Amino acid sequence: MRDVMGQLLQKLRYEPTVKRIRATLGGKTVVDTTRAMLVWEPRRVVPGYAVPIEDIRAEISVRTPAPLKDGPVGFMLSDLSKIPVFDPRIPFDVRSTQGEPVEVRVAGMDAAASGFRARDAGLADYVILAFGDFDSWLEEDVEIISHPHDPYGRIDIRGTSRHVQLMLDGHILADTTRARMLFETNLPARYYLPIEDVVVPLETSPTRSMCSYKGRATWYSAIIGDRRVDDIAWQYEHPLSDAADVQDYVAFLDERLDLVLDGEQQRRAVTPWS
Structure with missing residues (x-):
């Protein structure tokens, strides 16, 4: 397909x-x-x-x-x-x-x-x-908003108990078994995490973005050790109805990070945001 x-x-x-x-x-x-x-x-x-x-x-x-x-x-x-x-x-x-x-x-x-x-x-x-x-x-x-809806594109959200870790250069950014996976047509699965399971400080970025299916997103930069990684995470505080199940959860651009699922490091996806 x-x-x-x-x-x-x-x-x-x-x-x-x-x-x-x-x-x-x-x-x-x-x-x-x-x-x-x-x-x-x-x-x-x-x-x-x-x-x-x-x-x-x-x-x-x-x-x-x-x-x-x-x-x-x-x-x-x-x-x-x-x-x-x-x-x-x-x-x-x-x-x-x-x-x-x-x-x-x-x-x-x-x-x-x-x-x-x-x-x-x-x-x-x-x-x-x-x-x-x-x-x-x-x-x-x-x-x-953003663009017309595609009748052949959709999003699905599923809760998962898989062990999700996000890391960069050996530093853990987030660690959870309470993620929600968001599947979107033709894009890699995204892991939305409870804010309590993010273990690095996040600072609000001036960057904003829009998704026709999910709504308007607030972006965050992460403080990892002694450096700042800009615009690495986002959150839908007031999502559209299709994305209600990830309201206030945080997702990371894992194509720029190391994603570890159940102890196994995943290949970084290649996307426009890589």
Whole structure:
């Protein structure tokens, strides 16, 4: 299945969604449709919304995209793909399919968002919209953050009594038999730990992140011996419903640490955060 999914990553895919999709820009609702498409452009691991032009209440014009930085683009997910993939941090204007960049602008206002018209017959009357350029998005009456939900992606949470230890250079950061494992499609399992079982001091970082399925995360740096390791752990204090079972638990970027399960050290996973 991973091989099949890896091959699909290299293709342009789309399908209709029956959900009512709305988006605001400059304080105005500029998208309101029940005919949206979920679109996975080649190499992008999360979908975007494509909306019929008729359902966009704004001016649409051709634009010249801003120049992109030189250098390699994408991140390796070696368990899934042999080519770099695009996660939500990759700029919208990094294109992997043919088409025309456009601008969506609210008449009489400075508010504008990027869009893209793919050169594909099935998307001929649609505009793929840059999710992050809009003020807010709703699926039905529920706000969606970070990116649209993938109907083929999910998270599952299971309590485990396995002995979980996290270490770095011989220092133990956490030691527990009360972890909760979070399984997320195409990503390594994460171990969320009771804060009482973290044995190194944690300091709140200014870094914040968002997950479409879990919510907004607070990040922490760890004080290990005489050094500080920045942005190594995070916590969902007010998670979305799918992640309620890890509320106030702490997870670590174990691709940068030594994870020991039941006394056996694990291979470090390769992810965009390695």
